[in-house]
Amino acid sequence: MSVTVIVGAQWGDEGKGKLAHLLSKDSQFVLRYQGGSNAGHTVRCAGRTYKFKLLPSGILHPAVRCVLCAGVVINPLTVVEELADLGELNAPHGELIISRRAHLVLPFHCVQDEYFEEAKGKHAIGTTRRGIGPAYADKYFRVGLRAGEMLKPDFGARVKALAQRKNVLFSGYYHQAELDPDEVWAKVQPTVEVLAPLIADTVAVVRQAIASGAQILCEGAQGTLLDIDYGTYPFVTSSHPVSGGALLGTGLSYHELDSVIGVTKAYTTRVGAGPFPTEDVGPDGDQMRNAGVEYGTVTGRPRRCGWLDIPLLKYAAQLSGFTELALTKTDVLDNFSEIKACVAYEREGQRVEWPDLDPDVLTDCTPVYETLPGWFCDTTKAQHKADLPDALLDYISFITEQTGVPVRIVSVGPDMESTVFLS
Numbered sequence: 001m002s003v004t005v006i007v008g009a010q011w012g013d014e015g016k017g018k019l020a021h022l023l024s025k026d027s028q029f030v031l032r033y034q035g036g037s038n039a040g041h042t043v044r045c046a047g048r049t050y051k052f053k054l055l056p057s058g059i060l061h062p063a064v065r066c067v068l069c070a071g072v073v074i075n076p077l078t079v080v081e082e083l084a085d086l087g088e089l090n091a092p093h094g095e096l097i098i099s100r101r102a103h104l105v106l107p108f109h110c111v112q113d114e115y116f117e118e119a120k121g122k123h124a125i126g127t128t129r130r131g132i133g134p135a136y137a138d139k140y141f142r143v144g145l146r147a148g149e150m151l152k153p154d155f156g157a158r159v160k161a162l163a164q165r166k167n168v169l170f171s172g173y174y175h176q177a178e179l180d181p182d183e184v185w186a187k188v189q190p191t192v193e194v195l196a197p198l199i200a201d202t203v204a205v206v207r208q209a210i211a212s213g214a215q216i217l218c219e220g221a222q223g224t225l226l227d228i229d230y231g232t233y234p235f236v237t238s239s240h241p242v243s244g245g246a247l248l249g250t251g252l253s254y255h256e257l258d259s260v261i262g263v264t265k266a267y268t269t270r271v272g273a274g275p276f277p278t279e280d281v282g283p284d285g286d287q288m289r290n291a292g293v294e295y296g297t298v299t300g301r302p303r304r305c306g307w308l309d310i311p312l313l314k315y316a317a318q319l320s321g322f323t324e325l326a327l328t329k330t331d332v333l334d335n336f337s338e339i340k341a342c343v344a345y346e347r348e349g350q351r352v353e354w355p356d357l358d359p360d361v362l363t364d365c366t367p368v369y370e371t372l373p374g375w376f377c378d379t380t381k382a383q384h385k386a387d388l389p390d391a392l393l394d395y396i397s398f399i400t401e402q403t404g405v406p407v408r409i410v411s412v413g414p415d416m417e418s419t420v421f422l423s
């Protein structure tokens with residue numbers, strides 16, 4: 001038995017989808033533990049590109065059982081759409097199991113997300129507008145609907161009643177249009193037939209998996225710096241991407257985790273508002289965006305780009321207990337003659353090593369950079385450590401030394417073959 005957790009070490013979009021697909025081929029179970037259809041996991045395999053918002057990236061392996069666990073918020077319309085897409089593409093896929101405890105994202109949550117962002121004006125968070133915050137808010141307000149309620153005969157009445165409550169908020173508070181509860185139900189109802197057979201007590205499923213000695217991969221969405229408690233609040237998502245979130249989200253216990261892989265790009269990106277000390281709004285940032293096709297999978301927004309931020313990476317490593325790092329998109333830096341990495345900050349004339357993620361403080365921090373030589377060659381065909389140029393190996397050693405976490409996986413392109421295992 002072994003349990004591995006994949007955690008985003010930055011602000012999401014680190015390439016977890018590729019890694020989850022790659023590593024799940026040896027797993028019997030893939031557990032998605034948090035987030036919802038705000039995620040956009042891209043998997044390129046067998047000449048095709050798949051983009052999953054909710055389905056775990058292991059779904060393309062027919063023998064893998066994929067579980068949307070209790071910590072996930074599930075838009076039933078998105079799951080049905082993604083399953084239908086797989087069917088249309090004739091893509092063989094694994095079994096999907098949905099936790100009866102997982103909360104539902106319903107059409108009024110997406111509308112609430114829109115209204116809320118509009119009302120915030122220039123203080124908007126820049127959410128994906130997929131209803132994530134409102135659905136988690138309803139969960140903690142204890143008025144949300146859970147997937148298990150789809151099995152109850154009065155599910156329609158429950159959906160309509162919540163829609164009605166939202167209308168009070170929409171018209172009275174946001175001064176915006178109401179939704180017709182019957183229309184909301186008309187959208188949701190057809191999903192019940194498809195999803196009802198997939199709903200289960202996934203804690204029992206996970207327990208059986210552990211008892212049978214299965215290989216389990218936990219797939220996180222977003223990244224550490226977007227964690228609701230440990231990220232750059234309020235510019236965060238509403239769940240826990242850190243490894244602790246994998247325990248809460250799945251029902252695994254801490255002594256069952258064997259390894260935690262922190263996934264980091266060789267540089268940094270962020271979508272949406274919030275502090276980003278190493279953001280480069282000049283030609284370097286543009287080059288990273290163009291070479292890395294840094295546009296949001298879910299929203300298409302251009303991502304903000306900049307150099308690697310070691311203090312934030314160390315922070316992520318310590319919070320989640322990374323046992324190893326996967327360094328992704330190193331090929332995006334192939335054409336840089338110099339590579340910069342932020343090793344500390346300067347604030348009010350002082351050198352700062354430990355990041356304070358309060359946006360007012362972090363915005364005020366100026367990165368202190370170390371400059372390393374670039375490798376300035378095409379690395380996209382690399383298959384083995386020996387194929388990697390010395391300057392890239394030096395950059396990898398530098399990251400390991402700085403963070404205290406070994407880099408074990410290097411991703412040099414979007415395809416599964418473009419991956420180098422270092423040990």
Ligand code: IMP
Pocket residue numbers: 011012013038039040125126127128129130131132133221222226235236237238271272273
């Ligand atoms: P929400 O999760 O849609 O509420 O968005 C909150 C913040 O998290 C925004 O800045 C989003 O851009 C960001 N975010 C949410 N999901 C992702 C993701 O999968 N990748 C990168 N950023 C994300």
